[in-house]
Amino acid sequence: MQVSYYPGCTLKTNAKNFETSALAVLDRLGVTAQELEDWYCCGVCFSQASDNLMQQIAPIRTLVKAKESGNPQLLTLCTMCYNTLKRSVEFIKADEEKLETIHKFMDREATRFYGDEVDVIDVLSLIKQIGLDKLKEAVVKKVKNLKIASYYGCMLLRPKEIAIDSPDDPSIMEDIILASGCENVYFPFRTECCGSYQIVNEPDIVKTRAKKIIGSALKNGADLMVILCPLCYYNLDEVQAEIRKEDPRFQTLPVLYITQLLALLLGLDLDIHDFSLHSVDPRPVLKRKGLL
Amino acid sequence: MKRIGVFVCHCGINIAATVDIESVVKDLEDYPGVVLVQDYKYMCSDPGQNIIKEKIKSERLDGIVVAACSPTLHENTFRLTCKTVGMNPYSCEIANIREQCSWVHKNKDEATLKAKLIIRSIVEKALLDEELEPVQVPVIRKALVLGGGIAGIQAALSIANSGYEVILVEKQSSIGGRMAQLSETFPTLDCSQCILTPKMVDVAQHEKIRLMTYSELEDISGFVGNFKVKIRQKAKYVDWDKCTGCGLCIEKCPKKAPSEFDQGLEKRKAVFTPFPQAVPNKPVIDHENCTYFKTGKCQLCKIVCSFDAVDFDETETFVEEEVGAIVVATGYDVYPVLNMDEYGSGKLPDVIDGLTFERILSSSGPTGGEVRRPSDGTVPKEIVFIKCVGSRDPEHHFPYCSKICCMYTTKHAMLYKHRVHDGQPYIFYMDVRAGGKGYEEFYQRAQEEDNVIFLRGKVSKVYQDDDKVVVCGIDTIYGRNVEIRADMVVLAMAIRPSKGVEELTRLLKIAIDQNGFLTEAHPKLRPVESLSAGIYLAGCAQAPKDIPDTVAQASATASMVSNLFSQEYLLHDPLITGVNEDLCSGCGVCVSVCPYDARKLNKEEGIVEVNEVLCEGCGSCSAACPSGAAQQKNFTDTQLSNMVKAILSE
């Protein structure tokens, strides 16, 4: 099976380990993710102004490329990319007039995109589509009592037009974790925002959020937290180190991309992980649980 | 040619301000067939009607046209006016120049012209009208009441007390419905069962009421005054004629299942009565849970029964009856907590719905009325009540207000405080709707005397944290978020029409609204009738309502049924579509388009036959008939074509 793949900016820099682990896991599960030959920054934050068409052009350009690739599905790993691309699709589908205007700016594109030709898909939904049974079969490392807190963040669950699961009580990550042989830890803040881009000029918001989210996962017995968004990753991993500096009593929790955990469980090449990118080192707990 | 009189109403300025009455009168005076045109300020008033009466006599009129408001309002008035002076009522026609003309137009010239054309066309119709007599139908004076909750009980008793026979059909093995589950009722705090059970006993003892529990309506045919119904009694596996209700089988039964009556808080046996005061107080065996039906072994109940009443071979039975009227009182269900993702999706044991809390408060409930939370049986010291859960939420759940939650939640908080003196109840609300007799005073009492803390705002999230349930909400009055670490949470869930009502309405051919509640014939003026003649509504099946409203509505429904039964014959509108046997080719097209099953193909004769009582005169068959054999009385093809010509002639 083959899907088109849109990496987005961060997957080529800060989140390289997300990309390498995800592509390796998908490959093991029989999916080839073919990177688009040409792609643009999605803009990260979907413009919510009804009259701002300029910001729709970049995502639509990328979707045109995806359509030209011929694959019916376009995989995004970064959840902000997923959100922006998917919402742009919904945006043009809802308003033909605006689509026409956007098309007027597509002077370099030979193809027109109308919304239904490419299905933007996130990695969780893709794994579910491949089949949880298949994932279960592919697991080579059996772990005992590895308690995972799955953190969804915002961008896969909101707004509801593009939500991959219930915004208030999702289960897709837990289903995947269960199939991979780990235990689920439910914590009440798993769908609550980490503070997002406010890390740039309102870092206190992010710190408050991170304390709450990490604290609640720890309180419910998590060994590890898995996530999907490189920004959540920064806000929950890097910021933990900062909180720790300010408050030595703060207890930390290692954070991994969910595909890193799956890669370990599937026994894939360890080089793909680049654990040096983590500020809360996950290696001790991974060793303790026999994954390293 | 007939002598037609035209009477033009000003309706004050409703018509006269937009339609030039003088010009209309002048125009009609010369119209062929019209021998008199008369205008008056209010034609429907007594003097207006007297003018019509006098003119019919003095001008020897054969037919009249009243140009006024919609026929739905005063057609009957003017037809009766005609009747009193010996004119056939069906010789009176209404030209609607108000709703379809003056009210919807601004330009006086155009409106005046339109009024003229409307009246001319109706004159054309009147010229060819036949004199008709209403069709007479006998009435079977026996009612079928579907649903044995307080609505059905009240309706059945009231109809029976008027001297008419009633069959009361209830799905469960006992009557009583939701009201039997409640603890104490607002605003008087009288015990629900104490005031309900005497009525239940009255039903059982009433010589005019035939009680059929554990039964459902299977099939229905016929029409108002003459319904044929088939009722299915489910297999009870206990012969109620032999059973004395001693309860020994229940005592000995080794198999338990969650009690529906106790909202799953308690277990019942596989052979059971739902509650001790059940009427009839005879058990049924629950096929799903019975060990014998599962494994072929056990039969303990059969062994201990001294009256040989247990019968594992019993099958469902069918009863056919004829009734003249049907009351639908099928009640409500509570919208399940599992639909509320933000409140734990039903996975948190100490987050329960209001009905479950009623069982906890009830002295006959699993805790004997002591407030103890489901998870560990401890007494909750802080309890949060959340209103409007699923209600008033068009985006995620239901747009309507469930109406009873404001009062019962206030009652819950009050009763909690009466039992747990050192406890603290909180109520999250958006509005307090206390619009009943004594309701506002009750609400004030909860605030002043029972120290219930009312927080105005919604709760966004409820989650478990250790043994506490954390409630994250807001008080919008102060504009600050609120976080309460509570021991227990009670959700005032939306009220839904009871399960299966949709299938039932399909069977009965009555309408439901967008929320699934039964539709009344008119929201203000015909609130207890369905749009199908002879089928009436009562209780929460029609819309959420409390016990006083339900009893009032059920009494009104019963009065409508008695009203129907007080007549020996029903008069059916004769404006029906017959069959011209010479023209009918027996193609059957009209049969397939008739929504009322009024037309049947007689294959032997090769023609269609019409049941005049079932025909509602909708005209579908007339439009469909390829040969012109189906002509609706006083709406013949010739009449319609003349009317169209009259309009186009200008």
Place this chain on the structure above:
Amino acid sequence: MTKKKAISSRKLTSEDADQLHDISGVNVYACYQCGNCSASCPAVEFMDIPPHLVIRLAQLGFIDELIEAETPWICAACITCTVKCPRGVDIAKVMEGLRQIVLRRDFEHINIREIDKKLREKLPQIALIGNFRKTIL
């Protein structure tokens, strides 16, 4: 001591609200002030005006007070409020509308040069671009 202004009928029928409506496409009058947006907002404790009062002020025509408020710049567009709203009021779009009104006047709300260089190098691109999209025209 500053006096609080009373709500006048001139305010209630203010045309200021039109621009907000045009940019956001949101009918704020559907709001019945249940407060779920504020109750669920992960950043409400940092806001000077909680989201439900933003909508209330918008209903009353106090757009001038709203564009002076910190709240739209605290909002991280997590869309929780919008998902929670029982009346389908897209509060996140109202916040965007308020940011846009200010940005279309002032062009920028933050000064990029003031961002710490070290932080700038460390942050993932999506943090920076996301932030700039919301704070610079």
